[in-house]
Amino acid sequence: MSASSDVGYHAQRKARWHYGEAAFWLIVLACGFVFPTRYLIMTDILRLALFAMSLDLILGYAGIVSLGHAAFFGVGAYAAGLLALHGIINEPVLALVVAGLVAMVLGFATSFLVIRGVDLTRLMVTLGIALLLEALAERFSNITGGTDGLQGIEMQPIFSEIPFDMFGKTGFFYSLAVLFLLFLFARRVVHSPFGLSLRAIKNNPLRAAAIGIPVNRRLIAIYTLAAFYAGIAGALFTQTTAIASLDVFSFERSADLMLVLVIGGTGYLYGGLIGAVLFRMLQELFSTITPQYWQFWIGLVLVVIVLVGRQRLHRWMLYVPNLVIRQIAGRKAVVAVPESDA
Amino acid sequence: MIIALETQSLEKQFGGLRVTRDLSLKIEQGARHALIGPNGAGKTTVINQLTGVLKPNSGRILLEGQDITDLPVHKRVLRGLSRTFQINQLYPDLTPLETIGLAVSERLGHGGDWWRRMGTRSDVNGEIADLLTRFHLLDVMNEQTVTLPYGKQRLLEIAVAIAAKPRVLLLDEPAAGVPESERHDILAVVGSLPRDVTVLLIEHDMDLVFSFADRISVLVSGALLTEGPPEQVARDPQVKAVYLGEEAVNV
Numbered sequence: 050m051s052a053s054s055d056v057g058y059h060a061q062r063k064a065r066w067h068y069g070e071a072a073f074w075l076i077v078l079a080c081g082f083v084f085p086t087r088y089l090i091m092t093d094i095l096r097l098a099l100f101a102m103s104l105d106l107i108l109g110y111a112g113i114v115s116l117g118h119a120a121f122f123g124v125g126a127y128a129a130g131l132l133a134l135h136g137i138i139n140e141p142v143l144a145l146v147v148a149g150l151v152a153m154v155l156g157f158a159t160s161f162l163v164i165r166g167v168d169l170t171r172l173m174v175t176l177g178i179a180l181l182l183e184a185l186a187e188r189f190s191n192i193t194g195g196t197d198g199l200q201g202i203e204m205q206p207i208f209s210e211i212p213f214d215m216f217g218k219t220g221f222f223y224s225l226a227v228l229f230l231l232f233l234f235a236r237r238v239v240h241s242p243f244g245l246s247l248r249a250i251k252n253n254p255l256r257a258a259a260i261g262i263p264v265n266r267r268l269i270a271i272y273t274l275a276a277f278y279a280g281i282a283g284a285l286f287t288q289t290t291a292i293a294s295l296d297v298f299s300f301e302r303s304a305d306l307m308l309v310l311v312i313g314g315t316g317y318l319y320g321g322l323i324g325a326v327l328f329r330m331l332q333e334l335f336s337t338i339t340p341q342y343w344q345f346w347i348g349l350v351l352v353v354i355v356l357v358g359r360q361r362l363h364r365w366m367l368y369v370p371n372l373v374i375r376q377i378a379g380r381k382a383v384v385a386v387p388e389s390d391a
Numbered sequence: 392m393i394i395a396l397e398t399q400s401l402e403k404q405f406g407g408l409r410v411t412r413d414l415s416l417k418i419e420q421g422a423r424h425a426l427i428g429p430n431g432a433g434k435t436t437v438i439n440q441l442t443g444v445l446k447p448n449s450g451r452i453l454l455e456g457q458d459i460t461d462l463p464v465h466k467r468v469l470r471g472l473s474r475t476f477q478i479n480q481l482y483p484d485l486t487p488l489e490t491i492g493l494a495v496s497e498r499l500g501h502g503g504d505w506w507r508r509m510g511t512r513s514d515v516n517g518e519i520a521d522l523l524t525r526f527h528l529l530d531v532m533n534e535q536t537v538t539l540p541y542g543k544q545r546l547l548e549i550a551v552a553i554a555a556k557p558r559v560l561l562l563d564e565p566a567a568g569v570p571e572s573e574r575h576d577i578l579a580v581v582g583s584l585p586r587d588v589t590v591l592l593i594e595h596d597m598d599l600v601f602s603f604a605d606r607i608s609v610l611v612s613g614a615l616l617t618e619g620p621p622e623q624v625a626r627d628p629q630v631k632a633v634y635l636g637e638e639a640v641n642v
Contacts (some may be wrong), residue, residue: 052523053513053519053520054516055520056492056517059532060489060519237508241506242501242502243503243505244509252485256482258468259473260493260497260551261494261497262493262497264465266503
């Protein structure tokens with residue numbers, strides 16, 4: 050039946066790889082060879098990108114706003130730090146996964162609080178959980194090192210073969226590999242029926258339930274997965290910097306993350322990645338121009354994006370490329386259709 | 392006579408206001424049953440209780456003999472009770488293909504599948520293609536719903552409800568707001584629903600009601616005023632009074 054295969058073809062339209070995507074990843078990989086003196090900042094961008102991708106999963110796809118995503122980042126960071134410091138798990142990759150799982154358990158447990166409310170409640174609950182964990186980490190300083198943080202972490206070689214070097218080369222390629230694998234996984238998930246149902250819930254929870262979608266269960270699942278991703282990002286932070294301090298839980302970290310995602314755009318997975326690059330570059334740029342007041346400029350950029358972007362806030366990045374493509378190839382050939390709500 | 396959907400002494404209050412009063416309805420399997428009543432009679436409140444959006448204060452709801460009063464919305468859908476909304480409840484950012492695809496996937500139990508891609512199951516694709524064709528949506532299947540003309544959105548609204556393969560379908564004013572030129576499509580679709588599907592139609596438009604329904608219940612102020620075949624209801628002096636009264640107010 051031709052209509053049926055036609056439907057199958059179009060249903061997979063968004064799931065197909067585009068040349069632009071391949072180019073994107075090749076450029077990222079090439080950066081590892083072109084800028085051998087910039088590993089530390091590039092690794093930092095990769096971690097931030099992974100962290101932002103985690104927020105995109107809940108915010109961009111399921112519409113869950115969070116101002117406390119650092120909670121999972123922090124738990125992952127401390128878990129990885131403690132595992133390495135006490136020699137519980139020496140192999141970094143295994144420790145990374147375990148740290149991610151610890152964050153995931155926390156994500157699952159707290160998801161029940163988060164799914165109950167509407168946007169404002171969710172902001173407050175997520176913010177509260179992060180503050181709570183920060184205070185707990187400070188209180189139990191015998192475990193966490195308190196305000197000094199965990200010190201003296203020594204990372205063992207990856208797979209007992211590849212040692213971390215002082216230039217951060219290993220750290221960069223290690224982080225890149227982790228980011229890419231988790232990206233592939235997320236990409237698969239968002240193009241599945243499950244991923245589509247999240248977008249339906251974000252669009253209209255009432256109708257989502259009315260076609261038989263168990264709304265709460267789906268939200269719990271994606272929140273838990275996002276917590277895993279954030280935990281991995283946190284663990285990467287500890288593993289590649291060999292420190293874990295209280296600021297992993299900080300409100301600024303959660304708030305910056307929101308900025309990163311708004312700058313990059315939500316709901317197409319690359320937003321977090323592009324946003325992380327732009328955010329760090331802007332930060333660098335502004336702090337060279339005005340070391341004290343760089344936040345002023347970041348704030349200004351944010352306001353401009355939100356005002357100019359408005360309706361197409363989460364796809365504003367694609368506005369110009371799509372305009373060009375439209376001129377050349379007609380309306381249907383756009384990279385991604387801008388969504389209508391913010 | 393098999394009863395597809397039944398309410399027993401349903402009561403719903405908003406504060407001190409009784410919006411559903413001791414309502415007992417029986418809808419036969421395969422029936423084309425209409426629920427009519429003047430504005431503010433509480434028709435939509437009844438639908439919302441039947442589908443689980445609202446919880447009744449007391450009374451029971453039975454679907455094919457089974458008590459569903461305490462089931463959440465999505466579980467009622469999986470049991471075969473589906474609805475359309477008076478005001479379109481669609482996904483603005485999704486396409487008709489995605490919207491219907493999702494409903495079909497959920498019904499077949501693939502909705503929680505997080506690994507397999509959308510569009511790789513031939514049984515799902517076949518059903519989507521069939522529904523898109525039946526509801527004249529094939530040509531716009533890749534357009535964002537928000538950009539579709541209202542008539543097409545209305546068709547999609549009904550198609551989504553049908554995609555759940557309901558045994559009982561609740562149509563809440565299916566032709567509401569549809570311009571005259573696009574009305575025909577909607578009426579044709581409603582008329583061509585399979586006979587084994589039980590339909591409860593909530594409607595304001597008397598032409599549509601009398602051309603479609605084989606049984607009519609009249610709701611006034613949340614209580615059942617009368618019930619019977621269309622000819623009988625049309626002759627009922629009480630019904631006439633209610634509607635004439637309403638018209639008199641309208642003039």
